[in-house]
Amino acid sequence: MPDSEPRILRRDATSGISSSLSSFFCRLQSIWRRLIMDKTHAPDRGYGSLSATLLIAFLSLSAIVLFVFNTFDVFYNFRMQQKSIAIEQQLIAQNAANTVKYVIQEKLSILEKAISLGGVAAAGADHQKELLNKLLGTDLSFRQLAIIGFPHQELVKVSRWSQAASGTLMKQAALALSARLPPGQKYVGSVYVDQATSEPLVLLAVPVNNVFGDYKGLLIAELNLIFMWDLMDTIQIGSHGLAYVVDRQGRLLAFRDSSRVLKQENLLRVKEVQEFAEGDILTHKSSADIVKGILGTLVVCNHAHLLMPDWAVIVELPVGEAYNSVFHGFVFSIAAMLLSLFLAIVASIYLSRRITSPIIRLRDATQEIRRGNLFATITVDAKNEIGELADSFNQMVSALKQTTVSRDALLSEIAERNKIEENLRRSEEEFRLTFEHAKDAVLWADIDTGLISKCNKAAEILFEKPGEELIGQNILSLHPPEQSDYYSRFFQKHIDQKGAVDDEAEIITKTGRIIPVQISASVVSLRGKPIIQGIFHNISYYKQAEKDKTILQVQLLQAEKMAAVGQLAGGVAHEINNPMGVILGFAQSIVKGLSPVDPLYLPLTSIEREALRCKQFVADLLTFSRAGTTAKEEADINKTIDETLSMIEAQAKLKSTVIARAYADDLVPVMINKNQIQQVIVNLCNNAMDAMPDGGKITINTKQEAQQIEIIVADTGLGMPEEIQQHIFEPFFTTKSVGQGTGLGLSLCYEIIHKHGGVIEVQSAADFGSVFTIRLPVR
Amino acid sequence: MHNMFSHKYRFGRQPVFTLSMLAFVFSWAGCALKTPEIFHVGILSGLNFTAKVGDGFKTKMTVLGYVEGRNIIYDHQTTDFDITMYKMILNRFVHEQVDLIFVFPTEATQEAKAAVQGSRIPVVFAIANIEDTGLVESVRAPGNNITGVRYPGPDIALQRFEILRELAPRVKRILIPYQRGYPIVSSQLDALRPVAAAAGITLVEAPAADKEELAGLLAARTAAKNIGVDAILALAEPLFVTSDAFVVMAAFADRHHIPIAGALMMAEGHESLFGLHVNDFNVGQQAASQAVKILKGIPAGSIPIVSADPYFQLNYRAVIKLGLHVSEGLLSRANEVIR
Structure with a gap:
């Protein structure tokens, strides 16, 4: 099953068919789609199904034939039914018309015979009355009979009813007729209804002649036409057909609904009646016209003319009933067509299967061969072109097997090469990715x-x-x-x-x-x-890291030294300070008591001087060792520096040194130990003045860089070579001669600044002076 | 492999499809066929004397296409002038919702009209006097869902009078016996009286409740020196056509050698000269025509009343016996001559 097929079927299944009839058509649709979408072996190449094509062809042909046949059949049946209805209605109408006509003509004939046989013209009144009574007894349809003589208009009358009830109508009618009816002419009057009995009546008149043919009067009869009403009732025109009689003026004379007759309804609105009233009798063609009938419904209508009297019988049949057989024929034609169509479907499927089955087997075999199965053969029993094609196919497969014996090895080699190529491509891809990335x-x-x-x-x-x-x-x-x-x-x-x-x-x-x-x-x-x-x-990173590592190692070493020195200095100062105080005290006391010429004065002053120097040294040591323990306060750097410089400016003048200030104005206050920072400034300035034995210039700058306050102390002294710069912050390192420096000044500066969280750096070059830069954090 | 010829899509279920389709088609076609309608008609024959009306009705209905058992069913009930039974039978007809009630004569028709009040059951009557009974509104449009064949009582009374005078021209006094209080008598007398007066004839009216009273009246006349009448003429009423009463009247006529006529009766050696009535069988047929119109859908109230034709029966034997002369014309007009 191709993938597309179940998808289509599932989509169809969602259409929600509930009834069995719908299920049936759904099933047909499913089969149909299967036929149309039969792409089992070539789903992607857009091939249709030959079976479906043949099926469509067969079905189309069958449907066209059936449709044309049924259309002609229905049309032919309709035309035949139309003719049949016209003939049938004409026969019925004519038969009814003949019946009425014959009754009336028979009555006229009876009257004529009674005149001729009874010798009416020569008989007296009594004889005439007796004759009329006989005639009345002979024929029950005569209501009244009368003879009116000519020219004296004497009247003899008999009645089926009592003389009192029959009234004078007959006399009046007889007188009127005798006055206007030409001699020798028969007469049929208009239909009228008796008021007492509601019966339709008509006057008949025949001339009374003697044996010589002389006109002697009229024999007038009042004929009861109730038979005509009964006749209209008894006429069977289908199940719901009806008949009625009208005169030339369109008046209704007889109909099953006698109330309408009694109203003397005019039916000229009925097309068939109008046709009779206006039409030429001789040219009337019988046709089953569909018109609006007496009941106001659509009917198939026809009429027959009586000629004498000038009436017509109209027959009507409801359209639905008239063409009921056509409708049934149509229904059964449809049923037959559907059945035929169904059989055509079955036959078409069977035939298309017969035709396409070997072709499908051929197709399947070729696809088997395409998939490598060279043993695929087909068996077709048909002894026709398809059978011939199957034989050729089998021979072709046999030849193909012989020419493709090494195909498997070739395929294996190709597969191996493909594998190698694939590996190469993969390797190349990997190399390329490695190289490029x-x-x-x-x-x-x-x-x-x-x-x-x-x-x-x-x-x-x-x-x-x-x-x-x-x-x-x-x-x-x-x-x-x-x-x-x-x-x-x-x-x-x-x-x-x-x-x-x-x-x-x-x-x-x-x-x-x-x-x-x-x-x-x-x-x-x-x-x-x-x-x-x-x-x-x-390896820039590694080099930089290496350099940083070296610096860190130096700094660590320096820190260790400083710590050790600090600890040592603290201990030494503590131990030396007290004895030195004693020595200095006694020396000064002795010196005060000696005259300068005393031989002990000079040694003692030397002891005093050296003791003072030792005291200063001890003080420095103590300062160095206590640098991190001093409390800080918020202070203005510029002001702090100014206070410091004021203390050393006198000394600077003595050494021909100029101190220049270049402060930034917008420095923020910083947290510092004011005394310690002042000591740092003093130390740096003293070192600068020592580096400028012939005088020079000390420049002090302050500025704020981000979150740091910079203090730059520059001199125009001798400067320092690189190897000295590396050790200047080490304790006890000094380039001064013995007794000129302790080697603690810059190391003390370093320690103080370090304890403040800042840094102190030096830039110096021989003969170009030195620049010390202090950076203190704002907070 | 799936294709149209795969085993899954063979036609194992096709017979089901075929049957379904055929059932669909034939059920569709069958929709056009109609079940024939069967009418249920109740007949009440209220007087044995007029029993043939029912036969004529059924016969004509068959001729007109309503065959009993096929498309029409009759519930034919017979009783002899029993008003209680009339009511009971008619109520049952109404309860059973019959399609039409055919009833005769006048009294039964009056009960039928009352019974169907409030229902839509049409009534066709026969041998009923419409004069003085209020059965219909008019001859042309009777109304009230009722129609039928009227009994032409007044005209028949006049014709009886005329025939009697033709047979016995010397008659001057005519005894008119009738059941006292019978409703249709007055219209007949009303018709007769002016005609008789114009002809110089004295009508001796003799209302009686039953034959005993009638016998008493006649006995009194017999006892008198002059019986005071020259003939006895029957009206259309029940007393004359009751055998016992007729025998009383006929015996009186025979004893005094006077003609008795109007209704043809023969009992205990007595017989009347002629009878002018209606043909019951024919009347039934006339009523059938009316009934068919109703069954075809025409409202009963709009169908005009038709009149029954008179039926003349001449007892030639009795006429001769009484020494009277019959004209050839009268003989010719007789529908039936008894010799």
Whole structure:
């Protein structure tokens, strides 16, 4: 089953069919879709189903034939029924008309015979009355009979009813007729209704002649036409048909609903009656017209003319009933057509199966062969072109088997090659990804010319050059020019050794930056030709880290020294301070009691002087050891510096030194130990003045950089070489002669600033003076 | 492999489809066919004397296409002038919702009209006098869902009078016996009186409740020196057509050698000269025509009343016996001559 097929069926199933009839049509639809969508073996190539095509063709042909046949059949039946109805109605109407006509003519004939046989013309009144009584007894349809003589108009009358009830109508009628009726002419009057009995009556009149044919009067009869009413009742026209009689004026004379007759209804509104009233009797053509009938419904209508009297019988049949057989015929035609269509479907499916089954087997076999099954054959019993095609196919398969014996090996080799190619493609892809996305710069260069032939993205970043610019450059140009010779030799040696070499080196970027790198160079073979592959690993970070590590180590060492010195100094100062105080006290006391010429005066003053120096030294040691324990306060740096300078300005003048101030105005107050910071300034200024034996200039700047206050103390002294700078903050390091310095001044500055969370740096060069920069945190 | 010829899609279920489709088609076609309607008609024959009316009705109905058992069912009930039974039978008809009630004569028709009040059951009557009974509104449009064949009582009374005079021209005094209080008598007398007066004839009216009273009246005349009448003429009423009463009247006529006529009666050696009545069978047929119109859908109240034709029966034997002369014309007009 192709994938598309169940999807379509499921989609159909969602259409919500509940009734069995709908289910039936759904089933048909399902089969139909299966036929249409039969793409079992070629779902993606848009092939239709031959079975479906044949089925459609058969069905279409059957449907067309059935439709045409049924259409003609229904139309023919309709026309035949129309003719049949016209004939039938005409016969019924004519039969009824004849019945009425014959009754009336028979009555006229009876009257004529009675005249001729009874000798009415020559008889007397009594004889005439007796004759009329006989006639009345002979025929029950005569209500009254009368003879009126000519020219004297004597009247003889008999009645079926009492003389009293019959009244004078007959006499009046007889007189009127005798006056206007031409001699020798028969007469049929208009229909009228008896008021007492509600019966339809008509006057008949025949001339009374003697044996010589002379006109002697009229024999008038009042004829009861109730038979005509009964006749209209008894006429059977289908189940719901009806008949009625009208005269030339359209008056209704007889109808089953006698109340309408009694009203003497005029029916000229009925088209058939109008046709009779206005039409030419001789040219009337019988037709089953569909008109609005006497009851106001659509009927098939026809009429027959009586001629004598001038009446017509109209017959009507409801349209539905008239064409009921046509309708039933139509229904059964539809049923037959549906049944035929169903049989046509079955036959079509069967035939299409017969035709397409071997073709489908052929198709399946070819697809089996396509999938590699060369043993697929088909068996078709048909002895026709398809059977011939099947035989040819089997022969073709046999030949194909012979020519494709090594196909499996070939397929295996192809598969192997495909696998290798796939591996190659994968390897190449992996290499390409590795090469292009490596974090280290990779360069390939020609081994003979040293020209770069390929580089990766990391190389472009490292050398700050696009790949196009790198390719074609000599690898030596990647290094600082002064090192070209070295690297030339380096690469040559590497090439000669034909091995891999790792070494640290420096490269120069497009912007001139020198970057330390670790080079891993090797000679590799590319498509048989040796090339140099260099991998450049940026080691700037490591170098910087190494440098930082060294600094940290120095600082650590310095800190350790300072701590040790501080601890030592504290202990020493504590132990020395007291005895030194005693020595100094006694020395000064003795000196005060001696005259300068006393031989002990000089030694004692020396003891006093040295003791004072020792005291100062001890004081410094104590300051050094207590630097981190002093309380801080918020202070204005500029003001603090000014107070400090005021203390040393006198000394500076003595040493021909100028102190210049360059303060920033917007310094924020900082938390400091004011005395300690002042001591730092004093120490730096003293050192500066010591460095300017011939005088000079000390410049003190202050400024705020972000969250730091900078104090810069610069002099124009001798400056310091690098090797001295490295030790100036170490305790007891001094370049001064013995007795001139303790070596604690700058180390004390360092300790104080460090305890304040700041840093102190020095920049100095021989003969260019020194610059000390102090950075204190604002908070 | 799935395709149209896969085993799953063979036609195992096709017979079901076929039957379904055929059932659908034929049920559709069958919708056009109608079940024939069967009418239920109740007949009340209220007087044995007129029993043939029912036969004529059924016969004509058959002729007109209403065949008993096929498309019409009759519930034919017979009783002899029993008003209580009339009511009971008619109420049952109404309860059973019959399609039509055919009833005769006048008294039964009056009860029928009352019984169907409030229902839609039409009534067809026969041999009923419409004069002085209030059965219908008019001859042309009777109304009240009722129609039928009227009994032409006044005209028949006049014709009886005329025939009697033709047979016995010397008669000057005519005894008119009738049941006292019978409703249709007055209209007949009203018709007769002016005609008799114009002809110089004296009508001797003799109302009686029963034969005993009638016998008493006649005995009194017999006892008198002059019986005071020259003939006895029957009206359309029940007393004359009751055998016992007729015998009393006929015996009186025979004893005094006077004609007795109007209704044809023969009992205990006595017989009347002629009878002018209606043909019950024919009347039944006339009523059938009316009934068919109703069954075809025409409202009964709009169907005009028709009149029954008179039926003349001449007892030639009795006429001769009484020494009277019969004209050839009268003989010719007789529908039936008894010799």
